Amino acid sequence: MPRDHINELTAFLAVAKERSFTRAAAELGVTPSALSHTVRGLEERLGVRLLSRTTRNVATTDAGEQLQKRVGPLLEQVSAELDSVASLGSKPAGSIRITCTDAAIELVFRPKLLAFLRQYPDINIEFSMDYAFVDIVAERFDAGVRIGEAVEKDMVATRVGPDWRFCVVGSPDYFRRHLPPATPHDLRRHNCINMRMTTAGGNLKWEFREPTGREISFRFTGQTTFSNSMLVLNAAIDGIGLGYIPYDLAKPYIETGSLVEVLLEWSLECEGPYLYYPSRRLHSPAFAALVEAMRYHIPIARE
Structure with a gap:
């Protein structure tokens, strides 16, 4: 041509x-x-x-x-193959574009990103924070991150984190003004901090598991609605209301006393995050290095 x-x-x-x-x-x-x-x-x-x-x-x-x-x-595909050939015999280099949520950036990438970038100084990574189900092929992303149940079947998926547990948290000041909920049904009397989910047609559902094992879900009202988990976390720390977020995001603040977890016995776990990407695409050594660095290895139980 x-x-x-x-x-x-x-x-x-x-x-x-x-x-x-x-x-x-x-x-x-x-x-x-x-x-x-x-x-x-x-x-x-x-x-x-x-x-x-x-x-x-x-x-x-x-x-x-x-x-x-x-x-x-x-x-x-032609560009990826040329990059792959050009990188043979040299250090991994090039740009990688990833679409994911702020929670994935904080929990999956942030703990490993500094070491990875220091090891591969010629690799550049662009993160696009989005809660929508982005078409990574059409939008020219190299990969995306979703929890396991949301990964499309025609994608290659690499586990990059443990299962997530969602929790309900509020500040000590909030609980000085409001009686803590004993069951999820009590949340209707609280100021719940919502998160808008464009893919769900409204606010994120708060999901729980009853002591009997049955899963239940609710949508609650509140004065504030945000577009990502970190903003919900900050609002809960500020005492605005109760937030529903991944436990690992709230854990540092629970340990320092800035947040208090409630409804622990009702909390629900979901399948952890996966890095997903098209199976038909030839990926560069830079992308292969990133996949390997972020891969989650399930801990081996010791007897």
Whole structure:
């Protein structure tokens, strides 16, 4: 394929992804006018309009969407294979893009990230914090992190953490003003700190396990709603209300007395986090090094 054709496709895919000539031009390091000229050349050569342009935004036409879906993954595969070949005989290097929640960043990556970056100074990692179920192929991420039950079946999944236990916590000041709940049903009388989950169609459900083993779930009302776990944690520490978060996030504050856990006997465990990525993609040595560094090894019980 002539080099000009590759440049045209690269330009088109950047604009289709960013939905903006300005942002795509900044990513590619060219001017918006030069980028527009390149894309127009591709449209003229193919004899079909690929982008619908207005004064406010840019969107793919049906033909453009089809080209993006078919050609985008192929060029990514070629780029990954070239990076893999180029890295043979040298230290792992390159950029890795990961989409995950703030809890995953804090509990999975943060404990190991400093040592990993010091060991591989030529590797750059970009974390995109998102609670939505992002299409990592379409959005050009190398991988994502989800709890096991949410990983799609067509993905390769590597365990990167132990099972998570969710807990209900509040500050000592809050409990000086409110009687602690004896059962999850009592939470209806409390100011519960909610977390918005776009994938769940509303606020996160608070899930519990009854002493009989039956699982139950509720959605509670409260004065505050946040978009991630760390903000819920901070609000609970500040005494705003009760938060429902992974125990390991709250553990340091429970140990120092800044938070108090309630309903311990009702708490629910779920399958731990997995790093997931497409099975068909050839990954670089840099990505392979990251997977191995973050891999969770289940402790072996000693007799």
